[in-house]
Amino acid sequence: MNHSPPSLESLLEDLSSPVHEPVRLGVLMLLHLNPVLAFSTIQKALGVTSGNLNTHLAKLEDEGFISKEKGFVDLRPRTLVFITDNGRTALVGYSGLLKQVLITINPSVT
Template identity: 40%
Template sequence: MTAETEPAHPVTGLDDVVHQRVRLGILTIAHEARRVEFGYLRGQLQLTAGNLSQHLGVLETAGLIEVEKGYEGKRGRTWITLTAAGRTALAEEIGRLKLLIARVETTEGREPAEIGHAVGKRG
């Protein structure tokens, strides 16, 4: 199998918008509930309000979450909901991560092989 016909490594399919640590956390927590309150996310992910807001903006712009502002009593609240596109993106990311884990697990305990083109040879 040549480099041209060999399938791409699973890491090439990771989505940088989703895979970033904080955003992956936001999507994962949002997947667990119908909607998630901003303060809960901030506490769980140990972020400042400003930092969390920036990440929520990236996810909202990508169409992966919806942000709803409202009131609970007299207190302002911000709620985050995972969109259908967000659920799909998270599932695809988890699938890629599973492929990466499987590759590592299948090579554990084996002598590492050489991978790549031989130096000085032309294919």
């Protein structure tokens, strides 16, 4: 049986998941490296507006990839964002696919 490597188009098709959107990918990657981050820190790090970030966080929360905790520090509201096990699994899966795509585009990528 001939197992030809998957085409670039099919790989790109496979990438289509809630993680694929760049801001969501950035959020999950940041939370993978830092298990908890403040909303404002994520906003600064990714350079996005709060409205835009809120929309993406809501989507990730719906998917069960992150959880949020609202609280107060010195009477000022603060939202902490955590990654869930589902979020880590989704990110690892996505990273593997992304690596395959990059290797297909440029085989010298390791």
